[in-house]
Amino acid sequence: MLVGALRTLKARLVGRRGPRPWQPYADLKKLLAKEAVVSTTTSWVFRATPYVLVATLLVTALIVPVATVRPPLAFAGNIILLVYLFLLGTFFLALAGLDAGSAFGGMGSSREVAVAALAEPTVIVAVFALALRADTIDLGRIVERFGGEPWLAANPAHLLAFAAFFIVMLAETGRLPVDNPSTHLELTMIHEAMVLEYSGRYLALVEWAAAMKLFLFMTLLANLFVPWGLTEPTGPGAVLRGLLALAGKLAVLTMAVAVLETAVAKLRLFRVPELLAGSFALAFLSLMAVFLVR
Amino acid sequence: MTRLAYGLVALFGVAAAGLGGYGVLGGAGTLRLAWLVPLGGLELTLDPLGGLFLGLIGFTAVPASVYAMGYPDGGGRGRFAYVVFVVAMCLVPLAANAMTFVIAWELMSLASYFLVLHDRESKESIRAAWIYAVMTHAGLACLLAGMLLLGADVGSLRFADWREAAPALGPTTRNAAFLLLALGFAGKAGVIPLHVWLPLAHPAAPSHVSALMSGVMIKLGVYGLLRASFDWLGTGPPWWGAALLIAGAVSSVIGVLYALVEHDLKRLLAFHSIENIGIILLGIGSAALYQIAGLDALALLGLVAALYHTVNHAAFKALLFLGAGAVVHATGTRNMEAMGGLIKRMPWTAACFLVGSAAIAALPPLNGFVSEWLTFLALFQNTRLDAVGQNLIFTLGIASLALTGGLAMACFVKAFGITFLALPRSDAAARAHEASPMMRLAMLALAAACVALGLGPTLVVPAFGSVAAALLRTAPQATGGDWLTLRVSGEFASLSTAAIAIALAASLLVPLVAFRILGASRQTRPYETWGCGRIVQTARMEYTATAFANPFKRVFDFFYRPTKRLDIEFHPESRFFVERIEYENPTRSIFDDWLYRPALNLLHAGARAVGTLQSGSANQYLAYILAALLLMLVFA
Numbered sequence: 001m002l003v004g005a006l007r008t009l010k011a012r013l014v015g016r017r018g019p020r021p022w023q024p025y026a027d028l029k030k031l032l033a034k035e036a037v038v039s040t041t042t043s044w045v046f047r048a049t050p051y052v053l054v055a056t057l058l059v060t061a062l063i064v065p066v067a068t069v070r071p072p073l074a075f076a077g078n079i080i081l082l083v084y085l086f087l088l089g090t091f092f093l094a095l096a097g098l099d100a101g102s103a104f105g106g107m108g109s110s111r112e113v114a115v116a117a118l119a120e121p122t123v124i125v126a127v128f129a130l131a132l133r134a135d136t137i138d139l140g141r142i143v144e145r146f147g148g149e150p151w152l153a154a155n156p157a158h159l160l161a162f163a164a165f166f167i168v169m170l171a172e173t174g175r176l177p178v179d180n181p182s183t184h185l186e187l188t189m190i191h192e193a194m195v196l197e198y199s200g201r202y203l204a205l206v207e208w209a210a211a212m213k214l215f216l217f218m219t220l221l222a223n224l225f226v227p228w229g230l231t232e233p234t235g236p237g238a239v240l241r242g243l244l245a246l247a248g249k250l251a252v253l254t255m256a257v258a259v260l261e262t263a264v265a266k267l268r269l270f271r272v273p274e275l276l277a278g279s280f281a282l283a284f285l286s287l288m289a290v291f292l293v294r
Numbered sequence: 295m296t297r298l299a300y301g302l303v304a305l306f307g308v309a310a311a312g313l314g315g316y317g318v319l320g321g322a323g324t325l326r327l328a329w330l331v332p333l334g335g336l337e338l339t340l341d342p343l344g345g346l347f348l349g350l351i352g353f354t355a356v357p358a359s360v361y362a363m364g365y366p367d368g369g370g371r372g373r374f375a376y377v378v379f380v381v382a383m384c385l386v387p388l389a390a391n392a393m394t395f396v397i398a399w400e401l402m403s404l405a406s407y408f409l410v411l412h413d414r415e416s417k418e419s420i421r422a423a424w425i426y427a428v429m430t431h432a433g434l435a436c437l438l439a440g441m442l443l444l445g446a447d448v449g450s451l452r453f454a455d456w457r458e459a460a461p462a463l464g465p466t467t468r469n470a471a472f473l474l475l476a477l478g479f480a481g482k483a484g485v486i487p488l489h490v491w492l493p494l495a496h497p498a499a500p501s502h503v504s505a506l507m508s509g510v511m512i513k514l515g516v517y518g519l520l521r522a523s524f525d526w527l528g529t530g531p532p533w534w535g536a537a538l539l540i541a542g543a544v545s546s547v548i549g550v551l552y553a554l555v556e557h558d559l560k561r562l563l564a565f566h567s568i569e570n571i572g573i574i575l576l577g578i579g580s581a582a583l584y585q586i587a588g589l590d591a592l593a594l595l596g597l598v599a600a601l602y603h604t605v606n607h608a609a610f611k612a613l614l615f616l617g618a619g620a621v622v623h624a625t626g627t628r629n630m631e632a633m634g635g636l637i638k639r640m641p642w643t644a645a646c647f648l649v650g651s652a653a654i655a656a657l658p659p660l661n662g663f664v665s666e667w668l669t670f671l672a673l674f675q676n677t678r679l680d681a682v683g684q685n686l687i688f689t690l691g692i693a694s695l696a697l698t699g700g701l702a703m704a705c706f707v708k709a710f711g712i713t714f715l716a717l718p719r720s721d722a723a724a725r726a727h728e729a730s731p732m733m734r735l736a737m738l739a740l741a742a743a744c745v746a747l748g749l750g751p752t753l754v755v756p757a758f759g760s761v762a763a764a765l766l767r768t769a770p771q772a773t774g775g776d777w778l779t780l781r782v783s784g785e786f787a788s789l790s791t792a793a794i795a796i797a798l799a800a801s802l803l804v805p806l807v808a809f810r811i812l813g814a815s816r817q818t819r820p821y822e823t824w825g826c827g828r829i830v831q832t833a834r835m836e837y838t839a840t841a842f843a844n845p846f847k848r849v850f851d852f853f854y855r856p857t858k859r860l861d862i863e864f865h866p867e868s869r870f871f872v873e874r875i876e877y878e879n880p881t882r883s884i885f886d887d888w889l890y891r892p893a894l895n896l897l898h899a900g901a902r903a904v905g906t907l908q909s910g911s912a913n914q915y916l917a918y919i920l921a922a923l924l925l926m927l928v929f930a
Contacts, residue, residue: 054802059797059798118849124695
């Protein structure tokens with residue numbers, strides 16, 4: 001849904017009418033009905049990967065505080081687990097990219113893992129800056145703490161961490177200026193090159209997983225840094241309120257990403273590390289701010 | 295005969311693991327044979343820390359020996375050295391005085407030297423063994439100096455006496471002893487910049503020995519560091535902890551960076567050992583800093599993380615080396631660029647190697663993740679320290695651990711993907727064969743250990759907690775929670791890998807159910823890989839390991855300082871037909887260029903300068919003797 005809305009918004013911004021926001025669901029339905037073509041070069045790793053990928057995202061969805069501050073699997077892990085679950089998905093996807101033996105897949109894998117590896121320190125340090133001020137690294141509790149004391153969020157450390165995390169979100173979910181989700185030109189693509197060999201139901205899973213990852217990252221960004229509206233899961237009303245608040249926050253964020261994607265061009269691949277280094281610097285500054293303002 | 299020897303070592307390993315387990319659970323014992331060794335006699339003591347490392351050695355020696363039993367041909371040569379190696383390693387954590395320790399240490403080093411020199415024909419092996427011998431003896435010299443310094447000041451060579459007397463010693467002696475001991479042990483552990491021998495020596499030895507060297511022997515360096523910084527010398531000044539933490543951060547990042555551009559499978563694994571030692575040191579360093587600040591609960595957490603990672607690394611690194619050994623045996627090369635497609639020919643080895651790769655890349659829910667998670671938590675809580683300088687060092691540790699995690703993942707995508715997936719890149723790889731049943735058994739056991747250590751942290755962490763508490767001399771209380779969930783520092787964080795594993799397994803079924811409900815097509819058509827319309831797909835069109843690592847080479851070029859050489863030979867008729875292209879893009883080691891070469895040059899220059907004394911004239915030598923005698927009389 002978010003992917004569709006983003007595409008629609010982008011199209012509107014450049015003056016096209018664009019597809020309807022629910023177009024991705026139609027795409028998925030069509031993909032599911034098609035037969036899957038699997039390369040003879042591949043092994044079981046290639047066929048297992050979409051399932052593993054979807055599984056990692058389903059589990060992360062149970063850890064991220066989406067509508068309430070008590071996600072169902074919160075006891076089982078926290079932000080570090082979240083980051084490494086995303087890495088687990090990337091690990092398998094990159095292996096699958098190599099499995100077909102085509103140069104595209106390898107190129108995509110190589111670039112994807114490079115971006116993922118360089119983005120990781122930023123996520124950890126940015127969240128650490130937040131965790132320090134909330135005194136826990138449990139995601140739900142961070143949200144709760146900041147939701148309870150809004151003045152805590154009005155702090156340079158918070159803003160810097162937000163900026164750092166935003167850049168990482170763009171990189172991790174393959175948006176401009178790091179990767180271009182709508183290209184199929186081999187020299188510019190990262191994620192698309194890696195999943196080039198997938199088709200039919202496997203492609204449906206991979207596409208769904210990519211959209212889900214975008215949703216989860218945006219939710220994380222929205223709820224961690226703008227924590228209002230989320231409460232304890234006291235009843236359906238609280239959950240509904242949380243969802244509504246989330247929808248509002250996501251609408252703003254989607255708008256921002258769409259404007260950004262329309263306004264900036266894709267960076268050359270080897271400029272991406274500079275961007276990520278910049279985001280790391282922001283995260284680090286945020287941490288410094290925590291230590292110094294303390 | 296050969297099999298018998300390895301079988302006996304396996305049994306010995308079981309016994310050592312049992313004795314070690316007994317020690318971890320609080321069992322103690324002492325064995326003294328005063329007549330056997332000069333200067334204090336042979337003295338062995340079992341305590342929790344020693345028991346843990348003894349158990350670790352036994353636990354790794356069993357699969358390594360079983361693997362060696364199944365190793366077709368070879369394995370015969372070096373079996374004596376192998377037996378000595380394992381027994382000497384077992385003696386090191388039990389040694390209770392300096393003499394016993396040094397003898398066991400040296401036996402272990404010498405035996406491993408002969409094992410590194412396994413392939414006596416190859417120049418590379420000889421060079422590796424030579425560098426190993428030099429580095430290990432430089433380390434031994436540091437250790438001896440440190441131990442003699444302590445021994446002379448305390449007036450005893452027994453470790454128990456050092457423990458008593460250390461807090462009362464002067465700061466100069468303690469600092470000097472710490473520096474010397476830490477240098478010696480860090481050299482054995484392969485901490486950067488003392489790592490140069492490691493990536494040369496480990497690959498040169500046979501694979502079951504590499505597994506032991508990487509999995510266990512370098513851990514004895516960690517053991518020594520733990521002993522030196524927590525036990526023998528008592529609580530030290532903050533710079534000890536800070537030095538360990540910084541060494542850990544540097545080793546972890548640089549180790550994995552070197553591994554990324556390495557395409558020799560076994561050398562790649564050896565570089566990862568450096569990385570993992572770095573991660574262990576992050577835990578130890580944080581524990582030292584917390585202990586100095588009086589935060590015993592946090593010190594315990596850091597130490598538990600370090601010990602857990604030590605055990606985990608032994609499990610997955612031994613597994614990976616055994617897997618690499620099977621691959622090298624099957625293809626006859628260590629070069630990843632000549633492998634590929636092995637998953638179809640060696641499915642068991644590939645599956646085990648995949649488990650090991652995921653574990654070392656710290657992917658949940660395997661064991662590497664749990665110990666890195668604990669290390670993260672130990673580093674995260676540095677806000678309890680009220681010193682901005684130390685906080686900064688901790689932050690450096692956090693960032694480097696996160697970067698290491700990402701890069702290790704990238705590196706093992708390369709290692710597994712290029713070695714096992716896609717099409718075979720050489721005839722040897724196309725004709726590869728599966729490992730023998732014994733070898734498979736050894737690998738499967740280690741893979742099972744990786745999974746078990748990942749899923750059952752709640753069972754093993756209390757054991758590590760009691761070992762760490764005994765070392766720190768505090769009450770054993772690091773973590774809480776029930777059998778399912780590990781809880782750290784009250785409400786700070788919790789983890790349940792078992793729940794994650796169950797959730798992941800259940801989620802794997804979700805798409806299958808969804809397919810059925812949505813009526814998805816179940817047809818699959820095998821077809822060749824899409825190749826932009828090219829007619830044939832060959833292995834030459836695959837992405838290579840070099841290409842895979844290239845983005846990293848470009849990003850970190852300030853560190854790798856790659857040199858480029860492109861050599862094209864055109865057809866004499868036209869420049870549009872190329873006959874031959876040669877492309878080289880090697881990296882240069884900054885440690886070789888900036889540390890070891892100048893140091894060696896200095897040594898050579900010094901030797902030449904001293905060499906002028908040696909003129910060959912007997913008269914002059916007599917004059918030296920006279921001068922020396924006079925000097926001694928003056929000063930005495």
